[in-house]
Amino acid sequence: MPRRRGQEGMGVGDLLGRGDSQKSCGACNHFSASSGPGICDVLKSGSDITSTQPLFILQGLANFQTDGGVDASRCRYYEGKDKFSPTCM
Numbered sequence: 001m002p003r004r005r006g007q008e009g010m011g012v013g014d015l016l017g018r019g020d021s022q023k024s025c026g027a028c029n030h031f032s033a034s035s036g037p038g039i040c041d042v043l044k045s046g047s048d049i050t051s052t053q054p055l056f057i058l059q060g061l062a063n064f065q066t067d068g069g070v071d072a073s074r075c076r077y078y079e080g081k082d083k084f085s086p087t088c089m
Helices: none
Strands: 037-043 061-064
Touching: none
Parallel strands: none
Antiparallel strands: 037 061
């Protein structure tokens, strides 16, 4: 089935909020993964960064597990890897 003009890059991940966002979990300094899903070193289990009213849990034992492609545009703790840090001087 041919795609409509302007939808060339749309896929299932885009519909689920896991598109190629400029702010994805994988592009955040707080995200780490060896293989498969990764973890956030700030948020804890039970957090939800993709809902219209995100839930940020900062205390607990288990870290928030997420995929590197998840849209992090609503996460207030997002810190991009390209961010300049004055401590690197």
